[in-house]
Amino acid sequence: MTFIDQLQAATRANTSLLCVGLDPDPAKFPGRFRNDASRIHDFCAAIVDATADLACAFKPQIAYFAAHRAEDQLERLIAHIHRSAPQVPVILDAKRGDIGSTAEQYAIEAFERYGADAVTLSPFMGFDSVQPYLKHHGKGAFLLCRTSNPGGDDLQAQRLASIDGQPLVYEHVARLAQGPWNLNGQLGLVVGATYPNEIERVRALAPTLPLLIPGVGAQGGDAAATVRAGLRMQGDTITGPVVVNSSRAILYASAGDDFAAAARAAAERTRAELHAARSL
Numbered sequence: 001m002t003f004i005d006q007l008q009a010a011t012r013a014n015t016s017l018l019c020v021g022l023d024p025d026p027a028k029f030p031g032r033f034r035n036d037a038s039r040i041h042d043f044c045a046a047i048v049d050a051t052a053d054l055a056c057a058f059k060p061q062i063a064y065f066a067a068h069r070a071e072d073q074l075e076r077l078i079a080h081i082h083r084s085a086p087q088v089p090v091i092l093d094a095k096r097g098d099i100g101s102t103a104e105q106y107a108i109e110a111f112e113r114y115g116a117d118a119v120t121l122s123p124f125m126g127f128d129s130v131q132p133y134l135k136h137h138g139k140g141a142f143l144l145c146r147t148s149n150p151g152g153d154d155l156q157a158q159r160l161a162s163i164d165g166q167p168l169v170y171e172h173v174a175r176l177a178q179g180p181w182n183l184n185g186q187l188g189l190v191v192g193a194t195y196p197n198e199i200e201r202v203r204a205l206a207p208t209l210p211l212l213i214p215g216v217g218a219q220g221g222d223a224a225a226t227v228r229a230g231l232r233m234q235g236d237t238i239t240g241p242v243v244v245n246s247s248r249a250i251l252y253a254s255a256g257d258d259f260a261a262a263a264r265a266a267a268e269r270t271r272a273e274l275h276a277a278r279s280l
């Protein structure tokens, strides 16, 4: 099954557009795990188990593991997701981007070492920095397009005077990903929930690509506006998928021993909000 097939199946099976982001920060862990980096796996596994039937994807952010020398825990966590929630694909948020020979190693790291189903990439270094990921059959890659942070405008909203119609950089990325770069049909784009107008613009330029949309929850993005701008359906069939990520608002919904139940409740609320917006 390709990543996009997995995503569609999980979206259907769990009636969910919600991606649960796994950004483990031991300083924010509940009482019994607080400040204990050796419990990163256990904390995240508890969140996975509490939300496995509510998510269309899980997105571990690699820096939160690497910063604590916890890459082995990331490997075990992804294996745990594949075992206990086999219907839910894993997007490794690594935001890689390097020359082809180095990208080959990053791709092996993401897909073979960690066993991720998809990865996030920066398109800044061009097509030859993306191509090595496309050689891994059926694996997905989300290219940063219009990111959720205010500084995203610094480069992404610059005009490309040398290209017909003088598109903005992020518009050009969307066109490339929908068209000539999408050799294996498994590319997607990252667009911030904090910029619904730009989501709509990206959707117009990339009508069928999955959009990974972080920024609801802790960053204040509007869940309903995000779905309206990004999701496209024909009848009951999703023709333009969205994967709406929330990390901290779910992970740290409670700092007490009830953290997993609180995470489940927060995920249920966001999933319901996203679902309600499908018909708006």
Ligand SMILES: O=C(O)c1cc(=O)[nH]c(=O)n1[C@@H]1O[C@H](COP(=O)(O)O)[C@@H](O)[C@H]1O
Pocket (backbone or CB within 6 Å): 021, 023, 061, 093, 120, 146, 147, 148, 149, 190, 191, 192, 214, 215, 216, 217, 218, 219, 245, 246, 247, 248, 249
């Ligand atoms: O690629 C991403 O996932 C990403 C892109 C982007 O534009 N903005 C963004 O916040 N992210 C990631 O999405 C997550 C957002 O976390 P919360 O703000 O806690 O929901 C973090 O892991 C970020 O690194």
